[in-house]
Amino acid sequence: MSSLKIAIVGSGPSGCYVAERLVRQGKGVVEVDVFDRLPTPFGLIRGGVAPDHQGTKGVARVLSRALDRDEVRFFGHVEIGRDLRLADLRSMYDAVVLATGAPKDRRLGIPGEDLEGIHGSWAFVGWYNGHPDYAGLDVALDRVRSAVIIGNGNVAIDVARVLARAGAEMDKSDIDPVVEAALAAAPLERILIAGRRGPAEVKFTPAELSELGRLQRARPVVDIAEITAVDNCENSCFTVLQEFAERPAGEAPVTIELGFRLHPEAFIDNGEGRVGAVRFRRTQPQGADFVDTGETIDIPAELVVTCIGYETVGCDDLAPIGGVFANDEGRIDDGFYVVGWAKRGPSGTIPTNRPESHALADRILAEVAPADKPGRAAVYKALDGVAVVDIDGWKRIDAAEIGQAPEGRVRRKLTRIDDLLAAAQG
Ligand code: NAP
Numbered sequence: 399m400s401s402l403k404i405a406i407v408g409s410g411p412s413g414c415y416v417a418e419r420l421v422r423q424g425k426g427v428v429e430v431d432v433f434d435r436l437p438t439p440f441g442l443i444r445g446g447v448a449p450d451h452q453g454t455k456g457v458a459r460v461l462s463r464a465l466d467r468d469e470v471r472f473f474g475h476v477e478i479g480r481d482l483r484l485a486d487l488r489s490m491y492d493a494v495v496l497a498t499g500a501p502k503d504r505r506l507g508i509p510g511e512d513l514e515g516i517h518g519s520w521a522f523v524g525w526y527n528g529h530p531d532y533a534g535l536d537v538a539l540d541r542v543r544s545a546v547i548i549g550n551g552n553v554a555i556d557v558a559r560v561l562a563r564a565g566a567e568m569d570k571s572d573i574d575p576v577v578e579a580a581l582a583a584a585p586l587e588r589i590l591i592a593g594r595r596g597p598a599e600v601k602f603t604p605a606e607l608s609e610l611g612r613l614q615r616a617r618p619v620v621d622i623a624e625i626t627a628v629d630n631c632e633n634s635c636f637t638v639l640q641e642f643a644e645r646p647a648g649e650a651p652v653t654i655e656l657g658f659r660l661h662p663e664a665f666i667d668n669g670e671g672r673v674g675a676v677r678f679r680r681t682q683p684q685g686a687d688f689v690d691t692g693e694t695i696d697i698p699a700e701l702v703v704t705c706i707g708y709e710t711v712g713c714d715d716l717a718p719i720g721g722v723f724a725n726d727e728g729r730i731d732d733g734f735y736v737v738g739w740a741k742r743g744p745s746g747t748i749p750t751n752r753p754e755s756h757a758l759a760d761r762i763l764a765e766v767a768p769a770d771k772p773g774r775a776a777v778y779k780a781l782d783g784v785a786v787v788d789i790d791g792w793k794r795i796d797a798a799e800i801g802q803a804p805e806g807r808v809r810r811k812l813t814r815i816d817d818l819l820a821a822a823q824g
Contacts, residue, residue, distance in 0.1 A: 402428045402766065403773030405491040407478050407713060409434040410441020411461060411748050412738025413497030415755030416762075418464035423763055430470045431491075431774050435477035436530065437787040437818040438795060439465060441499055443748070445529040448556040449573040450563060452808060457748055465789050471774055474787030475819065479714035481784045482777070490776045493733045493766045495758070496716075496723060500708035500739040504721070506548070510665030514538070515673040519553045519705040526560055526577050528811035530818070538672075539584035542701040546676045548662055549705035550593030551601040557703050558589050559609060562616035562652050572809040588653050589616070590697055592660040592676075596683045597624050597639045598631040603747075607638045611645075616652035618642040624658050659683070663694065665702065673702055708744040728758045733766055791822030 404420055406413045409432045417430045438444055440458045447454045465472045478484050488494050503518025505511060515538065517525075524532030545561060547554045560573075561581065568578060593600060597620070600607075610618045620643035628636070639656065660678040668674025675696045681688040709721030716723065716730075722743055723736045730736055737758045738751050787795070798821040799809040812818045 400768040400770045401773075402493075402763070402768045403491045403771045404428065404430045404493045404495065404762065405487050405773075405777075406430060406432045406495045406497055407487075408432075408441060408497035408499060408738075408740070409439035409461075409465070409472065409474075410497060410499055410738065411443060411457065412499075412751040412755050413441070413495070414439075414461035414464045415752050416495055416497060416737055416759045417470055418461075418467075419756045419759035420762065421464070421467050421469040423759065424469070426469070427768075428469060428763075429773055431473060431777065432465060432470060433473045433476045433478060433482075435475070435480075437475040437791070437815065437822055439472060439474060439792055445524055445527050447527075447748075448523075448560055449527060449571040450560065450568060451556075452570060452572070454748065455572075465792075472787075472789045472792060473777070473781070474792060474822075475785055475815075476781060479712075482780055484714035484716060486780065487777075488734060490772055490780075491733075492769055492771050493735060493762050495762070496713055496730070496736040496740050497738050497755075498710060498713055498740045500710045500721065500744045502709050502711050503704065504707045504709055506662055506704060506706065508662055508664050510667060510673065513665050513667055513673045514671055515700055516665060516702040516704070519549075519557060519703055520708055522557060522703045523553065526573065526581075528572075528574050528577070528813040530813055530815050533813035537580060537701070539580045539586075539701065542584045542586055544588045544698045545586065545590070545701040545703070546697055546699040547589065547591045547703050547705055548676075549707075550591065550595070550599070551705060551707075552603060552606045554591050554703075554705040555602055555606045555610065557705060558591055558654050559613065561586060561589055562610075562613050562654060564615045566806075567614050569806045570808055572803075572807060572811060574811060574813065575804055575807075586652055588655065590655045590657050590699075592657045592662070592678065592697075594659070594661040594681060595688050596628060596658045597636060597656075598628045598633050599683070599686065600633060600635050600639070602635045604634050604638050607635050610654055611638070611642060613654075615650060616654050617645070617648055617650040619653050619655045621657075659688070659691075660695070661688070661690065666696065668700075673699055675699055676702060708739065710740040728754075728761065735762065785819050787819065787822040794824045795821045
């Protein structure tokens, strides 16, 4: 009997969870090939999860087990649209699954957004995580006394925490020494995390928010008036915000202010083409929404990181609509599926993806029949001349990075594609 041949584009959590389920449930009659445009697997685990959250990054060990299985092949450094056409992939496999995530920053669409010193969190997080696309980002931290982070989600917390941590607080992380030196050189005094709504509407999770209260050189600050203005709050972060507001004022080199009812209106040029301040309009809650009060406030900032969510990008000639690939419960077309952030948008933590990916794998097994497709035999031919990184190549990269870890750090990432390809060859 011919085996069912499935291609998955993207090796982040949602793609790996689909692969794992397909081969487990497919019981020897399913072959899965996982493609990634980077030479390294695991998507957001490697490039998104903060370097000081190694416990979360440990999920890579679980995902690795899927890529290690006999029925699965990893095709790293293969970009669909550059090395292989999407239409060809669809003709070579019984089913194709897009698990390409949402690798593009949403924009605020306000004046001054393109000034130097303003970064979307996708790029900024990519920079401090050694993502090859952003390793050269010009962050100019040596002039940053005041940083403004826009958004009240967990990415905003990650960015604030990484900016605020110092030296030994990064022990056992995989922060790059170049990034660490840039962070240490910043004369940082103030970080403002600005939400456009109130403390009852934050999208943080309590564990992540609480961490801001345990930093060595930084202390969180919340205006008690913002807390007392709220009645009957059910948001699980509220008690943490209240605890921050009630803390006695202490001395710390860096303050992390959690500011509310601040709706970004414009970025103000410092006269040299760089951001010098952020202009906010004060808002007032109205139900779950907000209205403007007419008041504006300018906050000085030499660095701005917008943490307001992401959108997916096109895959070859398939364009997203409204930040995702149009789909019906994960189905795009016959034998063509989408999963994870590319399907539903940028929401949920890593474990959120597992049940969704498993349900999609079960659906594929139920509705796609093997049709004697050539699968990987055709792909190997089509990729002749492409420097494909297989799972053993990735393991060589992994070993090289761990082997060159600076003291007190768990790895030093290779941040250039050429270096990654060289390490993959051993
Ligand atoms: P998020 O949780 O959706 O938060 C986005 C924030 O941006 C919200 O506060 C939103 O405000 C604000 N925002 C959106 N558009 C805006 C605008 N035009 N002006 C001002 N503010 C705007 O997204 P995220 O922080 O990027 O996180 C993405 C997902 O990854 C989340 O599910 C998050 O929990 C997860 N994550 C988890 C962890 C972890 O578990 N450690 C770490 C990082 C990320 P409104 O609420 O008013 O729309």
